[in-house]
Amino acid sequence: MQEINSRWHQTVVYSIVGVMLIPIFATLVYSLSSRWGATILPDGFTVKWYTELLTDPRFLHAFGRSLFICIASLILSVILVLPAIFVVFYYFPKLDKLMNVFILLPFAVPPVVSSVGLLQLYADSSIALIGTPWILIGTYFTIALPFMYRAIANSFEAINLHDLMDAAHLLGASSSKAFLLVILPNLRKGLMASLFLSFSFLLGEFVFANILVGTRYETLQIYLYNMRQTSGHFTSALVMTYFLFIFILTWLASRFSQGVKS
Numbered sequence: 001m002q003e004i005n006s007r008w009h010q011t012v013v014y015s016i017v018g019v020m021l022i023p024i025f026a027t028l029v030y031s032l033s034s035r036w037g038a039t040i041l042p043d044g045f046t047v048k049w050y051t052e053l054l055t056d057p058r059f060l061h062a063f064g065r066s067l068f069i070c071i072a073s074l075i076l077s078v079i080l081v082l083p084a085i086f087v088v089f090y091y092f093p094k095l096d097k098l099m100n101v102f103i104l105l106p107f108a109v110p111p112v113v114s115s116v117g118l119l120q121l122y123a124d125s126s127i128a129l130i131g132t133p134w135i136l137i138g139t140y141f142t143i144a145l146p147f148m149y150r151a152i153a154n155s156f157e158a159i160n161l162h163d164l165m166d167a168a169h170l171l172g173a174s175s176s177k178a179f180l181l182v183i184l185p186n187l188r189k190g191l192m193a194s195l196f197l198s199f200s201f202l203l204g205e206f207v208f209a210n211i212l213v214g215t216r217y218e219t220l221q222i223y224l225y226n227m228r229q230t231s232g233h234f235t236s237a238l239v240m241t242y243f244l245f246i247f248i249l250t251w252l253a254s255r256f257s258q259g260v261k262s
Contacts, residue, residue: 024243027236027239027240028236028240029042030042030232030233030236031049031050031233031236031237031239031240032045032046032047032049033045033046033233034046034048049231049233049234049236049237050237050241052234052237053234053237053238053241054241058218058223059223059238061218062218062219062220062222062223063220063223065133065217065218065219065220066203066219066220066221068133069133069136069137069140069202069219070140070199070202070203071199072133072137073136073137073140073141073143073144073202074144074148074195074198074199074202076137076141077141077144077145077148077198078148078191078195080141081145081148081149081152082152082184082187082191083179085149085152085153085156086156086179086183089153089156089157089161090161090162090165096153099149099153100150103145103146103149103150104146106142106143106145106146107146111207111208112207112211114139114208115139115207115208115211115212116211118130118135118139118212119211119212122135130212130213131212131213131214131216131217132213132216132217133213133217135212135213136208136209136212136213136217136219139208139212140202140205140208143198143201143202143205143208144198144201144202147194147197147198147201148194148195148198150194151190151191151193151194151197152187152190152191152194154190155186155187155189155190155191156187158190159183159186159187161183164178164182164183164186165178165179165182165183167182168181168182192252193253194253196249196250196252196253197249197250197253199249200246200249200250200253203220203245203246203249204221204242204246205221206221206222206225209221209222210222210225220242223238224238224239224242
């Protein structure tokens, strides 16, 4: 009976996954087809659309801009969030509950509302931020904050922080040196998992990029939006390339997360 239930559950799960993979597979086939009109199957297959995409300077520039913004935002997150979590867990552990409330605030305010507020705040400012990548780096930092804090906090909970710090102090290390040489290596997998997860999420962000910078600093999502009126085959190749990249990042984050749990 238990074996029958197990097979039934596997059948349901595999069926759901199969249904979810149908549009992805159809998009892949369409991106590889030379022409697909009124027939059930394509007239032929080609990698022409992928070649055009990967040799398009506009795509390469948009991809590079997205990488720059995401990496800069994550570096800023690590510099600010990691020491803050260490201070909370080592010196003020009771603040963890309060921090868990604060990190949810970015999800409480819709991106459209935040974007309009930022436009009104910096439109007449002497510092030109609207339309520049710097305002996106700041907004992406707030988006990555919940993912970074929760993943790194879980890593702090998995290690015996106070015992490690006490042992380092007994050996003559200062708190900062103990953090860099003892605590940080134990957080490596959790930190990498949070970075990959945050990066895959930030790379797909559209609302802030569209409202705050638009075509003045064309990112990958803005490029995808602007190219929607071109060939459907080319757009499908772009979507599949983007999907593959996100899939690899998500898989890496999952691998690191499993390493943290083990």
